[in-house]
Amino acid sequence: MITHELIERIEGEAVLDFKTDKSGVVQDANIRFIHFRGMEAILEGRNALDALVITPRVCGICGHSHLIATVKMIENVYRNAGVSIRISDKANAIRQITLSCELIQNHIKWLYLVMLHESAKMLGEEPSVALKALYVSSQVNQLCALFSGQWPHSSYALPGGVTCDPTHIEVMQALKILSDVECFIRDEVLGCDVDAFAQAMEQNKVLSLTGDFGTVLRNFERLGVLEQGKSHSRFLVLGDTQEIIVHSQRSGAIAENVSEDSSQTFAEGGNTYAKNALYNGEFFETGPLARALVQERTGISALHRLYGDSALTRITARVDEMVSLCAEVRELLMSLDLSQPSFITPPSIESISGEGIGIVEAPRGSLIHRATIEKGKIVSYTIITPTQWNLGNGTSMIPGIAQKAMIGAASTAKASLLFRTFDVCSVCTTH
Template sequence: MVVKKLIEKIEGEAELDFTFKNGKIEDVHIGFGFYRGIEEILVGKVPRDALVITPRVCGICNHAHLLAAVRAIENGYQSQGISIQLTSKAEKIREFTLACEVIQNHIKWFYLVILPQFEHLTATQSGENYALKASYLSSTITKALAVFAGQWPHSSYAVPGGITCDPTYVDVMQAEGFVDEAIRFFEQVMTGISFSDYLEIESVSSLSKINGDLRKLIDGLEVYGMLSTGQSYDRFIVFGKDMGRPSGKLIATSVANADIRYVEESEQKGTVAKAVTYKNRLYEVGPLARGMVAKTPIVRSLHKRYKDSLYTRIFARVNEIAQLLGYCKELLYDLSLDEPSCVLEANQTHDSFEGVGIVEASRGSLIHKTTVEKGKIVNYEIITPTQWNLSHGTSQEKGIAIRAMVGSKSIEEATFIFRTFDVCSVCTAQ
């Protein structure tokens, strides 16, 4: 039996075709039907137009697309002999704004997707105003981002060689205030314990300290026997080196280097989205992958007991909020405002080059590839995180999210597992 299900509230829409056998899901086909053509729009444009156009790929991760685009241009310039060495000021501000964007995404996902969908799955009604909580924290942290980026979404303040802003000490103090406000929310509402106490949690046995909204979800997953549900292949990959995290690929407990030369896109039937593999194998990307590759103690401890389950996947994303809030504090403390914002002259360009820009976006590794000839873009490729996690798979194995959904007892359970990957339809159909 095949049952179709339209999935909304995932930055667009997706259609899931479920195949049942003996009362359980045997297979899933994931279809994205709305093609946007951003890559084709860029052809014929000057390279710097990508700094304005690519942030429009996604309303949630637009800043990550900006950074991937500017890094692709910088990489291309460097391949042609133009030296680019960003100042620590420019690097730290880019890191800060990226971290803020990731935080706002995670908080919206937790309060607007995971908690409401879990209540729907379990037929419970808490009466909580999750939308108010999401908007409060996400708006607070994006205000910190906008101090440097000028606006959010669709900021274009990152340029080849650095950034366009020149912040003052008052700006830094303002950003610090917004970060502190976000930390108070994390303490009082999300976890119910002090920020310093939370950061000391390194093992499953220490999770008993947690209260707040995160505790409600953990207890709910335990009551409904879902702590080990939604496991996939236990393979992870990280290409970017952002937000203080290393790159690499991990199978079991062995971490190795990840080389972008082995990344390959392929067409899929029944969807406009392309699949992505690494050496013809599928890997999960995102916060769980980053936590595993970086050997984050609490993520490793959860994984040891529950593997790559939906519980481990959810917790890794929430845990990344705390890590990034602390990282934001460090970046602002170490910011050297007397350094130049940009090291390249405004008119310094190169007519022909190939460049690659990689960023760890909210949902995982984001890759931009550009080819420029005679001052115009002749080819532009965007490989998004959702393409990694939501591939149909290969002839040897099913896709990452599909493998996690197989064996589910109902469509509702499967779609909840699906949402734990923080799906983005518009990015995937770029």
Template structure:
């Protein structure tokens, strides 16, 4: 039987096309993203610095990631043209604070506005009131805005640094907001201290947790989905610590092996506007689970060794990332040297020609911006977004990451829930 399901409660919309057997089990699944916005084409012909204003508007959730990717692209462009740009440790740290804030607020919204709501609906449960979660997310955005000026769609980062010059008071305000968010994570999300969570990350302990994260895992257990959702077991991180991890090997990753495949797009009579992102010609999972395995965070790594890339491991990795990033942001803020320069101006962009690439680990995974610039004007611009990696639409013989994870699930409703564990975003995908 063929069925179609519209996926809402995401950034944008998606449609899942299912082929099921007589018992309702999913035999095939394809993913369609229906909208096209042409952000790459909009950038062509413009001054290269316009990317700092337009690129953050690719997405309303991960605009800072697109900004930082665009900035890194410009700085790489300068370097390839023989005019290397210097960025102080202070400027780099401030960029990291805003990027990481974006990851944290995204994961909190995903937990409360998507996962608890959709899994509870399948069980007839009333979703928890999300006001405290939304308030915590707003505190994270306030912390980011102390340095970026606004959220979303900031353009505070430029080639050569950042436009802010924070005071000691602003750093103290950020640390206060961070402590408030940590208390929310401990009280509402985990139901315990973060150190207790990290020290007891086995399935028995996780299922006994009193917080909303524990509730989500118990929902998945009741739905018999906790140990399902396995995909290819191939992971990719392309940020500073770039690696590819397969079941048999871990090796350094290089952007030269990244490619796009448009054979499944509407332009070719296929099923989606989204192009597939491939590494060495294959689908690789990106995002929190890939990053946790890459950095060998002990709790998630142990879960992965025992349960593989199941819903249990994938969900836990996203929550564990929030916990680890709280400590990372605190370290960044307390280590800031406010006497350093925030911005070191580069030479005029109008004198620069060449190619540049910028790579960032965004909430959903590896984000790539590439551009060719001729005397300061953008000749071509290409973006590979994180959702392209995880939600690529492959073939029956070579399914994408989320496609494979949905195969064999006993109903389309449950398969759709597995689909959501990848943190779906369609507006980035259909740029």
């Protein structure tokens, strides 16, 4: 039987086309992103610095990630053109603080507005109102805005640094907000301190946790999907640590091996506006689970050995990243040297020609911006988003990451829930 399901309550919309057997078990699934935005085409012919204003608007959730990828790409063009460009440790730290804030607030929203809400609804229970979670995520955005001026769609990062010049008072304000966020994660998300959480992962006791994260896992268990959602067990991280893992075997990743496949798009007679992102011609999962395995975070590595790339491991990895990112932001704030310059003026962009690439680890995974610039003007611009990696639409013989994770689900509703564990975003994808 063929069924079609519109997936809402995500960033944008997606359509899932399911093929099921007589008992309703999913045999195959196609993923369609049905809207087109043309952000790459909008950038062509513009001044390269215009991209710092336009690309943050690719997405309403991960605009900072696009900004940082853009500024890294432009700085890479300078260097490839043989032009020196310097960025202070202070500016680099501030960029990382704001980027980490974006990941933290995204993970909180995903856990409460998607995972907790949808799993409770499927069990016939009234989803809890996530007002406290929304308030805390807004607090994270306020922390970010202390440096970026606003969230979302900030353009505070420029080639050569950042436009802000924070004071000690603003750093203290940021630390106060961070403490409140850490308390929320401890008391509401985990229901225990971070050491007990780490121990629960290592001892395979995460289902016993009393916080909202534990509730999500128990909901998935009651639905019979906690250990489902396994995919190819291929993971990729293209941020600062460029590595791939295939069935526990590690190797270095080279961005030049990344390609886009248009065989499933509308333009080529397929069924989606989104191109597939491939590494050496294969689908790879990217995002919090991939980052945890590449970083060899003990708890997630232990769960992965037991449960593979299942829903249990994938959900836990995103929660674990909340905890680790808060610790990283605290360390960056405490060590921030305010005496350093925020911005070191580079040569005029109008004098620069060349190619460049900027890569960051966005909330959903590896984000790539590539461009060719001629005397400061954009000749071509390419964006490869995390959703293209995780939600690429392959074939029944070679399914994409999320496609494979849905095959075998007992119903289309359960397959859709597994689909959401990848933190779906369509607006980034159909750029």
